[in-house]
Amino acid sequence: MDLEIAFKNIARIVPLTEDEKKIFRSLVEVITVKRKTHLLREGQVCRYEYFILEGCLRSYYIDSNLVEHTTMFAIEGWWTGNLKSFVRNTPSEFNLVAQENSTVLRFTKEKLEELYTKVPKFERYFRVLLQNRLLATQDRISHHLSFTASQRYLQFINKYPQIEQRVPLKHIASYLGITATYLSRLRRARMNTKFLH
Numbered sequence: 001m002d003l004e005i006a007f008k009n010i011a012r013i014v015p016l017t018e019d020e021k022k023i024f025r026s027l028v029e030v031i032t033v034k035r036k037t038h039l040l041r042e043g044q045v046c047r048y049e050y051f052i053l054e055g056c057l058r059s060y061y062i063d064s065n066l067v068e069h070t071t072m073f074a075i076e077g078w079w080t081g082n083l084k085s086f087v088r089n090t091p092s093e094f095n096l097v098a099q100e101n102s103t104v105l106r107f108t109k110e111k112l113e114e115l116y117t118k119v120p121k122f123e124r125y126f127r128v129l130l131q132n133r134l135l136a137t138q139d140r141i142s143h144h145l146s147f148t149a150s151q152r153y154l155q156f157i158n159k160y161p162q163i164e165q166r167v168p169l170k171h172i173a174s175y176l177g178i179t180a181t182y183l184s185r186l187r188r189a190r191m192n193t194k195f196l197h
Helices: 004-011 018-027 084-088 110-116 121-146 147-158 169-176 179-194
Strands: 029-033 037-039 048-053 058-063 069-073 096-100 101-109
Touching: 004 018, 018 110, 029 084, 048 058, 048 069, 058 101, 058 169, 069 169, 069 179, 101 110, 110 121, 121 147, 147 169, 147 179
Parallel strands: none
Antiparallel strands: 029 101, 037 096, 048 101, 058 069, 058 096
């Protein structure tokens, strides 16, 4: 599998030599997963950090009332997993499922540590990724607390336009903290407004 999408992503933060790319290739595993396949289930320890080469993954949890809550989507060029479970070696509170047939690369913790040792610039790369992940989480919390449902929806489609077409409405609604019925209303209102202009 061509890892060029991964190398382009990495190059935005750190440049790699051909030798460093070879080391990366030697430590990573590429897998394909069919739609609806779980890469992680609640209660399992997360053994991998994933990078999406092709496809879409979704993270979610189920509350005590058996209601599903989407916490994240990840598409081509994004890293995902359950960082808390991965780092602490503790059971995951979340599930990770393929929304589409997907191709992903994955690192175990041991292989990631080996990568840091052999190519130290990856420590900087993952530090920057972690900072970006934290900032995105802070923005999401802030928006969830201060934005209306309509504002959250508009912000979502402006920030992630490619996701809206690829995942069921109910999962987007769950991510936004609203019902699928209400999201349908918001989408209809938005389309009607577009047609008026």
